[in-house]
Amino acid sequence: KNEVEQSPQNLTAQEGEFITINCSYSVGISALHWLQQHPGGGIVSLFMLSSGKKKHGRLIATINIQEKHSSLHITASHPRDSAVYICAVGRQFYFGTGTSLTVIP
Amino acid sequence: DAGVIQSPRHEVTEMGQEVTLRCKPISGHNSLFWYRQTMMRGLELLIYFNNNVPIDDSGMPEDRFSAKMPNASFSTLKIQPSEPRDSAVYFCASSSSGASQPQHFGDGTRLSIL
Numbered sequence: 001k002n003e004v005e006q007s008p009q010n011l012t013a014q015e016g017e018f019i020t021i022n023c024s025y026s027v028g029i030s031a032l033h034w035l036q037q038h039p040g041g042g043i044v045s046l047f048m049l050s051s052g053k054k055k056h057g058r059l060i061a062t063i064n065i066q067e068k069h070s071s072l073h074i075t076a077s078h079p080r081d082s083a084v085y086i087c088a089v090g091r092q093f094y095f096g097t098g099t100s101l102t103v104i105p
Numbered sequence: 106d107a108g109v110i111q112s113p114r115h116e117v118t119e120m121g122q123e124v125t126l127r128c129k130p131i132s133g134h135n136s137l138f139w140y141r142q143t144m145m146r147g148l149e150l151l152i153y154f155n156n157n158v159p160i161d162d163s164g165m166p167e168d169r170f171s172a173k174m175p176n177a178s179f180s181t182l183k184i185q186p187s188e189p190r191d192s193a194v195y196f197c198a199s200s201s202s203g204a205s206q207p208q209h210f211g212d213g214t215r216l217s218i219l
Contacts, residue, residue: 033207033208035210041194041212041213041215042210042212042213043196043198043210043213044210045207045208045209045210047207048206048207086147086148088148093138093140093150093153095147095148095149095150096147097147098147
């Protein structure tokens with residue numbers, strides 16, 4: 001049983017495309033985190049959100065608490081966005097399996 | 106601004122040996138997290154501390170693993186005795202307050218147990 005499901009698992013896009021990564025969860029949460037893991041292995045926290053929507057540059061994260069669903073959008077994607085994007089929820093930090101994104105020039 | 110500092114970056118040792126991983130959180134952060142990442146299981150929370158006190162250690166796999174935070178600027182994760190299945194990347198992260206704040210991750214320690 002997975003508390004957090006992400007889709008798609010793998011995604012290849014052309015530079016400039018609009019990208020959406022989805023995260024659905026089954027546990028009650030106070031906050032949801034989106035993380036980015038670079039090809040070199042480093043992890044960066046992109047967003048922490050508990051309601052509504054947040055925007056940072058070309059990245060937008062939304063969450064619907066009632067539907068237990070969050071999305072991460074990347075506008076005007078760029079090859080440097082290539083990374084694994086991971087959703088995490090709950091005090092126990094249940095992690096999704098990640099979405100591997102490759103943006104082709 | 107110094108981020109979360111982990112040491113060593115890489116560790117290769119033989120099974121049965123004691124392994125100690127170290128973490129220095131960002132100054133002023135009062136929550137510290139230890140994670141493990143493997144290909145099979147992805148990222149897993151092992152333990153987290155709030156104000157140097159362990160709050161949730163339910164992710165610690167077994168008694169061979171122990172973690173301490175003797176003060177606000179230092180934490181260790183110890184494995185004794187180590188086994189090949191402990192091979193993974195271990196990340197430390199810190200935040201300003203608990204699991205509902207953004208976390209800052211260290212670069213990780215890549216551990217190989219032969």
